[in-house]
Amino acid sequence: MSNTASKDLGTQPIGKLLIKQAVPASIGILVMSLNILVDTIFVGNWIGSTAIAAINVVLPVSFFIAALGMSIGVGGSSIISRALGANNTTKALQTFGNQITLTLLFTILLIIPGLLYVDDIIPVFGGKGAIFEPAKIYYTIVLYGIPFLALCMMGNTVIRAEGKPKFAMYAMMIPSVANLVLDYVFINLMDLGMAGAAWASTLSYLLCFLFVFWYFLSKNSELKLIKCQFKLKLPIVKEIGSLGFVTLSRQAIVSITYLFMNNILFDLGGETSVTAYAIVGRMLMFALFPVFGITQGFLPIAGFNYGANQYERVKQAISTALKYAAALATLVFIMLMIFPEDITRLFTTDADVIKETPSAMRWVFAATPIIAVQLIGAAYFQAVGKAIPALLLTLTRQGFFFIPLIFILPKFYGELGVWMSFPISDVLSTIVTALFLHREVKLNLSKTAA
Template identity: 30%
Template sequence: MDKQKELILEGKLPKVMWHLAWPAVVAMVLYGLNNFLDGIFVGHLISNTALAAVGIAYPLAQFAQGFGTLIGTGIGSAISIWIGRKDTVKLEQSMGTVNYLTLLFSIVLTLPCYVFAEELVYMMGGRGEILTLGVEYFRATILGSFFWIHGLALNMIIRAEGRMKTAAWMIAIGLLVDLGLKPIFIDTLGWGVAGAAWATNISMMIYTLLGVWYYASGKASFRTKFWSLQRKTAIIKETLSLGMPGFIMMVMIVIQNIVVFNALAKYGNEADITFFTAVNRFYILLNTPLWGLMRALQPVTGMNYGAKQYMRSIQAYRLFSLVGLAILLPFWLFVMVYPSGVLAVMIPHTEFLAHQLFDFRIYMSVLLVLPFVFMAMVWFPAIEDAKPATIISLLRQVVFYIPIMLLVPGIMGISSIYWASAAIDWIIFALILYAVSKSVTKLKLKNTSSR
């Protein structure tokens, strides 16, 4: 038995968690820093208007991440289960399917988004100079969509094998390239917001090539035909089924941002857009350790579920959720106590108003329950029960978020965006606890019947 697989299936869970989680957390924090650093470089080297433009355009670029997540989470969850079941046939066919889906989604995404970039950024709430700069940033970003999709998918699959350290150093190399190129492209060469996008595209290309090298050179823990395009209907269906919750979350985040930025443009001003961009980027940055824990939880849950060790799958969810809470707690305390100092990192030379700092604290208040929500979103597909994650994702955005954000800001002002978001996430937390408890009961029954 492969040592990594043996550890996941037989090792003590705290040891398994530590072995897999710390490189995964580091990897995802590094990945999340890309988005955060865009804000810092653009805000400091160009202007607050440019920061607002990037803030409006960036959610559109997340469609590429959404497709990468769909492939990576879907195939990744399936691969973890197939490794547990020793299904060598599907493992061998998996990479050809990844290549096929990446090529398909890249073409479907890139062409229409580039042609209709101005209309899309306008739809996000971009007007005037914000619209002009937003289109420039988005068009440059979308040209790199193939590398965003393929790089993210391959890295997520590497993590699904349990090779967290390998995935982490690949992300670290990409980030270092991004860090080196951003100031050169933005300031030295004078490319402005497009320079920020091209720096990221090049870093994602290198990130993708490292993933290609890993699988093409036979370093994976399973045999696969990497240099192939395979349209295996059964694998595609399983991929889409298991990856759909993550994809829906990404798409809904884009729709959520469309609604929020339009409300900010309609009822607020440029300063409000800039402020929300900064707040949201800090919020996303603080979420990145949870993304790492999610990726580490996926192979632990999937392999143990595939091996019919259902109780270990349950215990893994609980352990990873509590560790996520422990990681976030000190950072949460810091941003709650020193909000103005935190925000000044991205919006320099600004005196923040009391109501803005209050809005920031309200928005951040929900952070401590997110570990339980995020872990559930990857745990459900890993136990072949993606339906609760899909339903809750749709409930959050379609039933709660979009209607509330369309109505409330016009009645109660811009501040309602922050407290309504927090209130919705508290409701989602309650729904997640209910859904998890039902799935735990089912797994316990399966565990009893399998003895």
């Protein structure tokens, strides 16, 4: 089996390699984020601002189930990267087969109760008042497509672990472009409303799955599975679980955050505040695409070189990724501080939403220049298979700091306290991550590399 692409991770110059890995990842994330952004603009202008809030209510439920695929993918891909670095192709193949089996099992098991208890789930996540009915329509249809999305997210991380970032980019672009086209057809031309938006998303997930399925059957992939590799092996499942749990915990915290935020903001400001949060949330996904791209590009480089015992290259990868990500995050910060009003007007003509959102956006992005430390630090520990510190750092920002703050600060500052919680939690979690990362480099990478 030829594995030239994966071997490049251990030989090419770090700066060049990071750009090679990060640019396709960034483009893929950009297109995916543009899809979410434009989808929200279409929904807001063609259906109404309440529809934006409805999608925001559904997002944490579908996001968490789909995140199972991502967590299994990231956990397994860490193993695959290190196995390829150590030239252990047997373990890489067994891991991939187990990833597929686990993704199918968990997503299907979660979707069944998700459909049975829809009327109870939606209000819990903030789908109250006028938001409930459109949220129910969207949720019910989108849930059918979540297994395909989970498999796509799992497969995407494996493709990147093989050293094939361009194919990973294509896997992210296909559903994004398809969703926008289908949005226009179903919502604008066929006037299907929320059902149209939901079917556009579901069918786009299916198209993504078909592409990923084709990739692994083609000669492009190094991972050629046989039937016996789908059988779960306890040591591999445990390793996937321990590392994947880091990603799953992060996505679970994101879903819990949406739950709390939607309910807190609904109580403080009604549908208007929930809609403002939905717009800011879309910008969080979109504006930071280059920083997320650097993080995604960094993961296989760190994992492969750690598995190959090339610790000096791991240190170089950390340093280079931090520099690139910090520079890009600063550019994002400047843009959002200058143009929040113009950005808000793209989504809605609702005067109340336009009045509230820009101030919220400035608060939410106030600490953006320093987030590179959080992202790269947590990604390093996950890439090299150190599950406990990776988990702790993943939970630090939202679990240990942000969620407590959104319950405490509004008691003193009202709705402003909710928005203030974002930069405060960013600063605190950056300090913690920096301390962990500095200690790791000093005590382990430097000593081993010497």
